[in-house]
Amino acid sequence: MNRLLASVLLLAAAALPLPSFAAELDAPLTCNESGHQFIADLLEQQLINPKPSHVERNSINAFSPTPNANLTAFGFRVFAVVGFEKDDPLFREGDGEPLAQSAYGAVVFGSEDKVKSALKEAGSTAIVHHVAPLITAIFCKRS
Structure with a gap:
């Protein structure tokens, strides 16, 4: 009987939805921190995958949100976060000239x-860049 109860509880637990972790990126996207701090904070909260999914020639590293992360920026759903900090082991370098000493941002679903x-x-000084129809990048950089 105890085994049956344990099996039923395991099946019920498996059927429950996994918890979703919501995080708004509005505050850091007012461009008051470094690329390292932005990415390290998201890694610590386990909101993004630890390895970049893509590295641009200009050394911008793109990180995917974890499956249960619900990241938003200024009310828009985040597709990816990006970042780079020169001479920082958290980031891989591309084979071109780095965009900046430190840069970070978010790619969101929304029109430019x-x-x-x-x-x-919101009073943000971030740069807005059109990526594709209904996909826009919000970007902060330091020289």
Whole structure:
């Protein structure tokens, strides 16, 4: 009987949805921190995968959110986070000239105009860059 009860409890637990971890990236995307701090904080909270999914020639590392992370930036769902810090082992270097000494941001689902409007309303100095239809990058960099 105890085995049956244990089996039923295991099956019930397996059927429950996994917890989702929500995090808003609005505060760091006001461009007041380093690429290292931005990425390290997300890694510590286990909101992004530890290895970059892609590294650009300019050394920008793209990290995917973990399966249960629910990342948003200014009300937009985050598709990926990006970052780089020169001479930092947290990041891989590309084969071209680094974009900046330190840079970070988020790639979101949203039109460039709507993202620009949301950042302006929030007082963010981040750069908005069109990536593809309805995909926009929000980017902070330090020289």
